[in-house]
Amino acid sequence: MNISNHNDALLAQHTRRLDFLKSEVNLPAGILQKLKDFQIAIPSWALGTGGTRFGRFSGGGEPRNLEEKIADVGLLHQLNQSSGAISLHIPWDIPTDPAAIRSLAAQHGLAFDAVNSNTFQDQADQAHSYKFGSLQHVSAATRKQAIDHNIEVIKHGVELGSKALTVWLSDGSCFPGQLNFRKAYERTVDSLKEIYAALPADWSLYLEYKAYEPNFYSTTVGDWGASYSMVNKLGPQAKTLVDLGHHLPNANIEQIVSILLMEGKLGGFHFNDSKYGDDDLTAGSIKPYQLFLIFNELVEGMDAKGMNHAKDLGWMIDASHNVKDPLEDLLQSVEAIQIAYAQALLVDRVALEAAREANDVVRCQEILQAVFRTDVRALVAQARLELGGALDPIALFRQEKMREQLIKSRGAKTVATGL
Numbered sequence: 001m002n003i004s005n006h007n008d009a010l011l012a013q014h015t016r017r018l019d020f021l022k023s024e025v026n027l028p029a030g031i032l033q034k035l036k037d038f039q040i041a042i043p044s045w046a047l048g049t050g051g052t053r054f055g056r057f058s059g060g061g062e063p064r065n066l067e068e069k070i071a072d073v074g075l076l077h078q079l080n081q082s083s084g085a086i087s088l089h090i091p092w093d094i095p096t097d098p099a100a101i102r103s104l105a106a107q108h109g110l111a112f113d114a115v116n117s118n119t120f121q122d123q124a125d126q127a128h129s130y131k132f133g134s135l136q137h138v139s140a141a142t143r144k145q146a147i148d149h150n151i152e153v154i155k156h157g158v159e160l161g162s163k164a165l166t167v168w169l170s171d172g173s174c175f176p177g178q179l180n181f182r183k184a185y186e187r188t189v190d191s192l193k194e195i196y197a198a199l200p201a202d203w204s205l206y207l208e209y210k211a212y213e214p215n216f217y218s219t220t221v222g223d224w225g226a227s228y229s230m231v232n233k234l235g236p237q238a239k240t241l242v243d244l245g246h247h248l249p250n251a252n253i254e255q256i257v258s259i260l261l262m263e264g265k266l267g268g269f270h271f272n273d274s275k276y277g278d279d280d281l282t283a284g285s286i287k288p289y290q291l292f293l294i295f296n297e298l299v300e301g302m303d304a305k306g307m308n309h310a311k312d313l314g315w316m317i318d319a320s321h322n323v324k325d326p327l328e329d330l331l332q333s334v335e336a337i338q339i340a341y342a343q344a345l346l347v348d349r350v351a352l353e354a355a356r357e358a359n360d361v362v363r364c365q366e367i368l369q370a371v372f373r374t375d376v377r378a379l380v381a382q383a384r385l386e387l388g389g390a391l392d393p394i395a396l397f398r399q400e401k402m403r404e405q406l407i408k409s410r411g412a413k414t415v416a417t418g419l
């Protein structure tokens with residue numbers, strides 16, 4: 001892949017855009033370094049074509065195994081220098097030879113972010129079904145099976161150098177009366193306590209909440225309140241994970257983020273976007289202002305706690321691609337997240353705070369919206385350029401006919417494990 005030729009051809013246009021941005025806004029010191037340090041983990045389960053119960057339309061050249069998934073994330077990272085980690089889902093991606101997988105990832109400049117357990121599907125050789133839940137299940141044997149699986153996932157993560165376990169539970173009910181909410185909650189907490197006890201001292205447990213699906217009446221870890229109350233019962237290594245698509249319509253996610261951050265209980269994110277439900281669409285593709293407002297709260301809240309933006313929270317994408325090339329979609333998501341972060345770093349927080357203290361509502365809005373309406377793409381591109389990435393990753397992906405090459409080497413009908 002010839003990144004330097006690609007950049008040479010775009011350099012003049014890029015420099016013009018960057019100079020214009022610099023003439024419009026004073027860039028805070030260190031903003032480029034912050035953008036360069038900001039790495040977003042790619043989900044191993046979103047490198048193929050997703051689908052819905054109504055259909056799945058494969059684009060071809062999908063990774064057939066974990067090695068090819070790592071190569072695909074490596075390709076993304078080569079192009080944008082901002083996808084330096086992969087988040088695995090077990091058992092969709094069991095690393096049969098962890099040492100080999102770890103060194104293959106290192107060759108691509110990749111680390112392993114949080115590992116994800118899966119007690120929302122029954123595996124062929126499974127003794128007890130998760131049809132009626134896992135950690136909440138009425139049967140102690142089923143709960144134990146789910147606890148053991150999570151402990152197994154931690155072991156896989158330790159071998160790969162991961163430092164966090166993400167637990168998302170589809171547990172809940174589909175009809176009123178079906179579930180004793182109190183027992184389900186307590187059984188889930190007691191089960192999580194056994195998983196928490198198996199965490200290495202330097203690990204985190206991210207408890208992901210979700211309003212509905214696949215259960216359609218109640219979800220036991222159904223909102224930030226349920227997750228927050230549970231992680232508080234577990235201990236300091238347990239935090240809440242915010243998947244942007246897991247909220248009821250019109251939820252104020254940026255306010256939830258600010259409270260969890262203030263409480264020291266925000267663990268990380270699954271970035272995506274949605275119009276209706278858990279649509280798992282490209283980050284920033286439906287509600288870009290919300291993504292900016294979330295990063296605005298993150299920068300304010302993390303600075304208030306002296307946190308390291310790049311290292312102290314889990315930055316991960318969780319998306320599913322039904323009509324777009326998975327790799328192009330992921331490149332778009334990373335770009336949208338970097339843009340929202342860059343804009344949040346440009347907010348004049350002193351002026352904003354003064355306007356807030358003066359109840360000058362219009363001034364508050366003007367300060368935020370002026371930044372949101374500032375085109376920072378040249379700044380994000382400059383960070384990529386300085387790290388050896390492509391000025392226009394999607395253009396280069398297409399110029400180099402990457403998908404065609406993947407179809408040629410893997411075939412048109414390959415299906416990646418995952419959603």
Ligand code: LRH
Binds near residue numbers: 210278318
């Ligand atoms: C549930 C979820 C969870 C994953 C799954 C792939 O909707 O967001 O994070 O385990 O998607």
Ligand code: MN
Binds near residue numbers: 168208243270318
């Ligand atoms: Mn998720």
